[in-house]
Amino acid sequence: MKTITYHLRHFPLELMFWIGSLVAIWMIQPSAASHFTLCPISNLGFDWCPGCGLGRSMNLLARGEFEASWSMHPLAMLAYIVIFMRIWNLIKNLKTTHNYG
Numbered sequence: 001m002k003t004i005t006y007h008l009r010h011f012p013l014e015l016m017f018w019i020g021s022l023v024a025i026w027m028i029q030p031s032a033a034s035h036f037t038l039c040p041i042s043n044l045g046f047d048w049c050p051g052c053g054l055g056r057s058m059n060l061l062a063r064g065e066f067e068a069s070w071s072m073h074p075l076a077m078l079a080y081i082v083i084f085m086r087i088w089n090l091i092k093n094l095k096t097t098h099n100y101g
Helices: 002-009 013-026 056-061 064-074 076-099
Strands: none
Touching: 013 056, 013 076, 056 064, 056 076, 064 076
């Protein structure tokens, strides 16, 4: 039991979350008519949300469709930069705290 709690305590949960979110973004079908949303503003029935379309825009950017990505949400590149910088910092922190490198 102690080994399980030790491994759970040292498991990089935030790192796995960000990597999983990138994989989920890359698997989105941006041309689909309806899609699943976690947006609370959209679920309340409002038409406009500052974050809606960001995931689909990031998917289009990863596919190389720059103009369509920009028209859907102009902050997709910034979101990629922020996510990749966070992943980089988490990996760097993981390597220095566990003395892997």
